[in-house]
């Protein structure tokens with residue numbers, strides 16, 4: 527006798543099916559707020575070493591699933607492994623975030639290798655196979671990449687900035703060169719996501735963390751167009767692929783993103799109005815989000831009220847509970863437990 531198929535509630539939502547209890551995962555759920563993560567991180571060396579050591583990366587991917595029983599596991603890696611695989615220097619320094627060799631000369635972009643080195647990324651696919659063999663069957667396994675725009679902002683400036691002005695300025699001054707950089711990142715992202723899916727992730731998310739700093743025309747050119755290319759190319763190879771788009775801060779550009787890009791679900795940041803999310807976005811696509819990471823950090827009544835408002839607005843349709851951006855390192859574990867109890871009833 528064959529076993530009955532185990533269903534994955536989070537994947538079911540991505541297929542448009544509302545769940546009575548919303549599935550939950552948290553962006554950046556493998557991270558410094560977990561003591562067990564800190565312990566592994568100490569033995570691993572750098573963040574990149576952790577990303578490229580399959581046993582350890584698989585372990586930190588599984589930690590939040592074991593502790594909290596989330597419905598989704600996100601691959602432990604980083605969006606900046608792509609610039610690294612393109613031969614750029616990438617380092618993570620404690621307290622300062624990522625440090626890359628700045629790419630601010632048009633000639634350096636013209637000289638950039640057109641293809642990410644597959645040997646550099648190979649360990650990540652091994653991590654996926656290890657996680658896959660250990661993950662409970664009801665848990666949806668998510669792969670990811672950064673939006674080409676967001677990855678480019680770090681490559682140009684060499685680090686994060688409050689509004690990613692260096693990349694915006696570069697794109698105005700050298701649009702053709704900037705378009706070449708985004709083409710390279712777009713092709714690398716398609717390859718990277720296709721390989722993740724082949725190795726065993728169930729769905730993927732495209733993190734466009736810096737979508738919100740772009741004016742409408744630039745949003746269309748640097749956020750929507752490359753993301754649409756990724757989605758189209760992935761669907762050509764894998765017609766049933768499920769893709770979550772997360773254009774953080776898109777604001778009034780959201781409708782254009784939703785109508786053009788072709789993702790299966792929309793990740794909402796914490797600034798999105800809940801009535802708009804329900805009436806304008808969720809009518810068309812499943813949604814994910816959008817608790818303010820600071821409400822989770824604060825805990826108490828503020829957390830309960832925020833959770834209740836989100837569930838009341840969105841749990842009537844296809845909905846995945848999540849944060850509106852990554853969990854903050856000082857977040858108490860007890861607040862994550864409080865939030866889970868509240869969502870699951």
Ligand code: CP3
Nearest residue numbers: 553554555556557573600602603604605623624733735852
């Ligand atoms: O649980 C997970 O989500 C783990 C996988 C993951 C990481 N980075 C590991 C990581 C994911 C999905 C990311 C995405 C990522 N990385 C984004 C998009 C999402 C977002 O949060 O906006 C961005 C912009 C990056 C680039 C990046 N990596 C920054 C800006 C930083 C420094 C800020 C910070 O939180 O420390 C990183 C480092 C990083 N990537 C850490 C982790 C767990 C922290 C490093 C540490 O352990 O010291």
